[in-house]
Amino acid sequence: MEAVRKSDIVLANMEASNPGGYSLALEVGFANALGKRIFMVDQIEDPTVRRYFEMVRQCSERVFLKLGDALDHLLSLD
Known part of the structure; x- marks a missing residue:
């Protein structure tokens, strides 16, 4: 933490x-409680989970399906 x-x-x-996550x-x-910017990579495929x-x-400010896409986005931030 x-x-x-x-x-x-x-x-x-x-x-x-x-x-379980x-x-x-x-x-x-x-x-979120601390007011941090949060980005998520969501690779869960099971609709029940x-x-x-x-x-x-x-x-999350933005949700990505692939880790590489999230990393590219983070690198593009100022």
């Missing part, structure tokens, strides 16, 4: 292989 506290931007990468959701919520991450997506 200290890394989130020290950062200006948080990149949340929800990989399809992540079994509970830690990711906690970190995104913490970052996907619906539980809508709040995390809503906390």
Whole structure:
């Protein structure tokens, strides 16, 4: 959590292989409470699991489907 506290931007990468994403959701919520800029990579394909991450997506300034696209976007920021 200290890394989130020290950062200006948080990149949340929800990989399809992540079994639950509970830690990711906690970190995104913490970052949101601190007013951090949040970007998310959402690779969840299972619609049953996907619906539980809508709040995390809503906390994100932008959601990407691929990590490479998110990294390119971050590099383009001023």
